Amino acid sequence: MVTLNDVAKKANVSKMTVSRVINHPEQVTDELKELVYEAMSELNYRPNAAAIALAHNRTQIIKLLILEEMTVTEPYYMFLLTGIANELDKYSYSLQLLTHKNIQIGDSDGYIVCGMRSKDEELVKSLKKPVVLFGENDFGLDFVDSDNVKSMAKATEYALEKDYDHIVYLGIDVNEPFAQSREKGYTETMDKYGKEKHIYRLENRSRYSAAFIRDHWDSFSKNTLFLCASDRLAMGVIREIKERGGNIPEEYGVIGHDGVFLDQIAYPQLTTVKQAIDEMGAACARMVLDKVKAGGKSQGNQLFETDIKIGGTTRNN
Amino acid sequence: MVTLNDVAKKANVSKMTVSRVINHPEQVTDELKELVYEAMSELNYRPNAAAIALAHNRTQIIKLLILEEMTVTEPYYMFLLTGIANELDKYSYSLQLLTHKNIQIGDSDGYIVCGMRSKDEELVKSLKKPVVLFGENDFGLDFVDSDNVKSMAKATEYALEKDYDHIVYLGIDVNEPFAQSREKGYTETMDKYGKEKHIYRLENRSRYSAAFIRDHWDSFSKNTLFLCASDRLAMGVIREIKERGGNIPEEYGVIGHDGVFLDQIAYPQLTTVKQAIDEMGAACARMVLDKVKAGGKSQGNQLFETDIKIGGTTRNN
DNA sequence: ATCTTTTTTGTTATCGGTAACACATCGAAT
DNA sequence: ATTCGATGTGTTACCGATAACAAAAAAGAT
Numbered sequence: 001m002v003t004l005n006d007v008a009k010k011a012n013v014s015k016m017t018v019s020r021v022i023n024h025p026e027q028v029t030d031e032l033k034e035l036v037y038e039a040m041s042e043l044n045y046r047p048n049a050a051a052i053a054l055a056h057n058r059t060q061i062i063k064l065l066i067l068e069e070m071t072v073t074e075p076y077y078m079f080l081l082t083g084i085a086n087e088l089d090k091y092s093y094s095l096q097l098l099t100h101k102n103i104q105i106g107d108s109d110g111y112i113v114c115g116m117r118s119k120d121e122e123l124v125k126s127l128k129k130p131v132v133l134f135g136e137n138d139f140g141l142d143f144v145d146s147d148n149v150k151s152m153a154k155a156t157e158y159a160l161e162k163d164y165d166h167i168v169y170l171g172i173d174v175n176e177p178f179a180q181s182r183e184k185g186y187t188e189t190m191d192k193y194g195k196e197k198h199i200y201r202l203e204n205r206s207r208y209s210a211a212f213i214r215d216h217w218d219s220f221s222k223n224t225l226f227l228c229a230s231d232r233l234a235m236g237v238i239r240e241i242k243e244r245g246g247n248i249p250e251e252y253g254v255i256g257h258d259g260v261f262l263d264q265i266a267y268p269q270l271t272t273v274k275q276a277i278d279e280m281g282a283a284c285a286r287m288v289l290d291k292v293k294a295g296g297k298s299q300g301n302q303l304f305e306t307d308i309k310i311g312g313t314t315r316n317n
Numbered sequence: 318m319v320t321l322n323d324v325a326k327k328a329n330v331s332k333m334t335v336s337r338v339i340n341h342p343e344q345v346t347d348e349l350k351e352l353v354y355e356a357m358s359e360l361n362y363r364p365n366a367a368a369i370a371l372a373h374n375r376t377q378i379i380k381l382l383i384l385e386e387m388t389v390t391e392p393y394y395m396f397l398l399t400g401i402a403n404e405l406d407k408y409s410y411s412l413q414l415l416t417h418k419n420i421q422i423g424d425s426d427g428y429i430v431c432g433m434r435s436k437d438e439e440l441v442k443s444l445k446k447p448v449v450l451f452g453e454n455d456f457g458l459d460f461v462d463s464d465n466v467k468s469m470a471k472a473t474e475y476a477l478e479k480d481y482d483h484i485v486y487l488g489i490d491v492n493e494p495f496a497q498s499r500e501k502g503y504t505e506t507m508d509k510y511g512k513e514k515h516i517y518r519l520e521n522r523s524r525y526s527a528a529f530i531r532d533h534w535d536s537f538s539k540n541t542l543f544l545c546a547s548d549r550l551a552m553g554v555i556r557e558i559k560e561r562g563g564n565i566p567e568e569y570g571v572i573g574h575d576g577v578f579l580d581q582i583a584y585p586q587l588t589t590v591k592q593a594i595d596e597m598g599a600a601c602a603r604m605v606l607d608k609v610k611a612g613g614k615s616q617g618n619q620l621f622e623t624d625i626k627i628g629g630t631t632r633n634n
Numbered sequence: 635a636t637c638t639t640t641t642t643t644g645t646t647a648t649c650g651g652t653a654a655c656a657c658a659t660c661g662a663a664t
Numbered sequence: 665a666t667t668c669g670a671t672g673t674g675t676t677a678c679c680g681a682t683a684a685c686a687a688a689a690a691a692g693a694t
């Protein structure tokens with residue numbers, strides 16, 4: 001293992017100078033900096049996370065709390081995870097994973113929390129280190145999320161462009177900000193164009209959206225598009241439209257939301273709103289590290305834009 | 318933060334004695350041990366992982382290498398990950414995540430490797446620390462996996478019990494041990510009962526299995542069961558059988574393999590072979606830690622049994 | 635009772651970094 | 665020329681644990 005000392009010897013300086021080159025480069029002359037950089041890259045120096053942690057009375061660990069039941073969600077957590085992990089790695093930080101089944105809150109320098117619902121407020125607020133949420137919230141906690149309002153507004157506009165007469169919104173039946181924001185994006189856009197709104201809220205499972213389509217089938221005239229708050233809901237809608245002999249995308253359109261995995265399994269491939277999940281993961285990581293560095297000072301929010309990913313469930317005119 | 322020193326003072330001993338109580342309790346008299354235990358629990362002492370790591374020239378980090386493209390796979394990695402993470406946590410170890418896009422092989426004490434294919438042999442064998450694979454392999458590397466042969470044998474037996482006349486096996490078209498083992502489970506069982514085998518191998522995507530059903534539809538008499546090497550293949554089969562107007566489960570049966578996520582999305586819910594993925598994750602973690610402790614000595618293999626999870630795609634007689 | 639040997643406990647140095655302080659060096663101000 | 669402050673670099677101590685050694689205490693041998 002290459003240490004600061006090895007680099008220092010090679011560059012003919014003290015190890016403190018090397019440390020400074022890394023942490024406070026402005027305090028070192030360009031000449032020495034050059035020498036040190038050279039030595040570092042020649043020896044392929046990697047800082048020892050344990051030593052840094054010990055010197056700083058830190059752990060170099062960020063814990064990721066997943067409060068949601070993983071089987072109920074889109075499997076996008078892997079992308080979030082890799083986004084976080086890669087970013088943390090750059091700063092010699094490691095990630096530890098906690099699930100609602102296993103909340104052993106040992107030591108860490110900070111937390112990233114996913115899938116938080118109102119009932120988790122107490123738990124999250126009891127954490128004694130900086131916290132960043134993945135997902136909008138009303139509790140004044142710093143967060144990173146997609147811009148859910150804009151996202152659904154975009155999707156609604158797209159649906160209108162494609163000349164579907166009726167646009168029915170299928171939301172997720174939870175009283176949480178992300179769900180409200182998505183609904184708001186739909187509502188605002190429909191109002192803007194003076195279109196009639198149709199909003200239904202369902203539990204986020206394909207069988208319920210399928211059942212919904214079955215139960216209301218007669219009330220949907222042709223040329224209707226179903227704008228779904230998740231790909232999972234969209235899956236059920238597609239399944240049941242096909243079951244009823246409806247034609248996709250000519251008679252009925254479907255748009256989902258998330259664009260992680262299910263949209264590829266669907267047939268026809270789902271038109272969906274794709275989130276930049278790995279980037280958001282990286283953003284969570286950066287934000288929590290910044291917050292650690294700033295002694296826990298709030299870092300505000302960060303919203304990411306989404307993109308429509310066009311599949312075969314919307315018509316192509 | 319409570320340190321060894323704090324405990325030592327409280328118990329009126331040197332910190333070395335405390336360290337010994339933790340690591341080599343047989344070297345300390347019962348009397349002192351008692352005192353130390355008491356002090357530890359009163360102060361709620363937790364060892365500092367960074368300090369341990371530094372003193373041992375270790376990192377207390379295990380890296381997880383995911384060599385597969387994550388979008389192509391069942392999203393079971395989350396379960397594997399939590400299994401691994403929870404187990405590592407018990408020993409003050411953290412997990413770091415590496416993907417094929419981001420193989421920064423920094424420092425760690427060992428590796429768990431997933432989704433390894435033959436082409437990765439060189440990479441994996443070049444790792445300088447103990448390695449454990451998740452997944453069978455022919456390279457003599459230690460691994461943890463489901464007992465794929467037994468798993469498919471069980472599924473085949475189940476299909477025969479349910480009185481399907483023809484059992485068609487849809488395998489995954491890769492030349493890897495796990496695929497061969499699953500096929501072997503089918504083959505051996507069919508031979509045992511003197512049944513005629515039908516084996517096809519496809520790329521692991523639902524559209525290919527759907528296309529396969531379409532192309533061969535006329536050759537499948539009723540009362541056929543499709544035994545699929547993955548839930549993803551099974552999804553395509555179900556979709557296309559429904560498209561052709563075939564009745565599931567009476568005329569056609571479908572069994573998948575994995576039982577992580579897709580089986581719940583399918584309609585009817587898929588009969589599948591469920592793997593105990595979180596347990597296997599924990600086993601991977603234990604194995605790699607044992608291997609670290611043993612200085613890299615091989616730890617052999619560990620196979621896990623699977624369970625049939627009955628859904629609506631097989632008949633219920 | 636004295637000298638070994640063994641067992642038990644304490645001391646010191648060390649792992650790889652960083653903060654705080656000490657010490658040069660240098661130009662500007664008096 | 666002397667003093668001063670600013671700037672750049674090196675020294676020392678320390679973060680929390682452990683290994684290796686040293687010392688003290690207890691047990692056994694003569």
